[in-house]
Amino acid sequence: MTRSKPHNHQAHNHQEAIRAARKAIGDSDSVWGLAETFKVLSDPTRLKIVLALLKEELCVLDIAALIGITDSAVSHQMRLLKTLRLVKQRKDGKMAFYSLEDEHIEDLIRVATRHISEKS
Amino acid sequence: MTRSKPHNHQAHNHQEAIRAARKAIGDSDSVWGLAETFKVLSDPTRLKIVLALLKEELCVLDIAALIGITDSAVSHQMRLLKTLRLVKQRKDGKMAFYSLEDEHIEDLIRVATRHISEKS
DNA sequence: TTAACATCTGAACATCTGCTCAATCGTTTC
DNA sequence: GAAACGATTGAGCAGATGTTCAGATGTTAA
Numbered sequence: 001m002t003r004s005k006p007h008n009h010q011a012h013n014h015q016e017a018i019r020a021a022r023k024a025i026g027d028s029d030s031v032w033g034l035a036e037t038f039k040v041l042s043d044p045t046r047l048k049i050v051l052a053l054l055k056e057e058l059c060v061l062d063i064a065a066l067i068g069i070t071d072s073a074v075s076h077q078m079r080l081l082k083t084l085r086l087v088k089q090r091k092d093g094k095m096a097f098y099s100l101e102d103e104h105i106e107d108l109i110r111v112a113t114r115h116i117s118e119k120s
Numbered sequence: 121m122t123r124s125k126p127h128n129h130q131a132h133n134h135q136e137a138i139r140a141a142r143k144a145i146g147d148s149d150s151v152w153g154l155a156e157t158f159k160v161l162s163d164p165t166r167l168k169i170v171l172a173l174l175k176e177e178l179c180v181l182d183i184a185a186l187i188g189i190t191d192s193a194v195s196h197q198m199r200l201l202k203t204l205r206l207v208k209q210r211k212d213g214k215m216a217f218y219s220l221e222d223e224h225i226e227d228l229i230r231v232a233t234r235h236i237s238e239k240s
Numbered sequence: 241t242t243a244a245c246a247t248c249t250g251a252a253c254a255t256c257t258g259c260t261c262a263a264t265c266g267t268t269t270c
Numbered sequence: 271g272a273a274a275c276g277a278t279t280g281a282g283c284a285g286a287t288g289t290t291c292a293g294a295t296g297t298t299a300a
Binding site for chain 1: 148155163176205215225
């Protein structure tokens with residue numbers, strides 16, 4: 001080929017696209033909060049803990065035996081979950097029972113599960 | 121106090137609690153997949169990208185300018201999002217336009233947003 | 241008071257993550 | 271062809287993350 005047709009690519013206004021997208025993202029505070037919410041459930045250990053607590057309250061050693069990690073590791077994670085208000089603690093003697101404090105978590109898990117099951 | 125009442129704590133069957141919870145968690149494969157889904161959206165950068173793409177397709181440089189990171193960083197993230205089937209690519213000349221491939225993501229974000237807004 | 245038990249805490253560690261930098265590839269334009 | 275441009279890739283790095291270990295705290299039982 002000595003000559004080729006000129007390529008005409010679709011016009012694309014970068015300035016406008018960026019401005020519109022910036023609106024869609026919203027303020028960075030809400031983005032950060034959203035990301036944090038997803039982050040809690042992004043660790044398999046924490047996710048297992050939350051899944052287990054959907055049914056009933058559990059003590060630290062039960063969770064540790066259930067997942068297969070140290071009671072220390074469980075305690076660390078529970079502190080984080082408690083700080084984020086996902087879980088509440090009930091003390092009974094030397095034992096500490098944890099249960100879910102958040103009702104919306106189950107919805108999140110349900111939607112995410114549906115999302116996975118409909119993958120090719 | 122010279123004498124104190126005997127403490128009677130609520131009975132708790134560890135074996136039974138663990139067995140019940142193990143059922144609630146399910147197989148470890150599904151847990152891993154769930155965690156991975158949440159993990160994609162747990163990074164502020166990726167979350168911003170997804171939020172921006174909810175409205176319209178964007179090219180790499182637009183996203184880079186929008187978020188304030190290198191085009192290289194964007195490209196790295198887009199490869200990940202493409203691998204996970206969250207995004208699809210359309211090439212036009214030297215530009216690469218990305219758009220959302222997954223319809224469920226919006227639901228996930230909506231539920232998570234509601235979850236945040238109803239916090240004390 | 242001891243001893244045993246459940247939980248919690250801080251430190252150290254290895255691993256993972258997301259970023260930038262530099263170089264490369266593919267396309268378009270001169 | 272050469273230069274410009276957009277996108278991609280790999281290496282390297284700093285920071286975050288999850289775990290274990292050792293020790294401390296608090297509670298119950300002997």
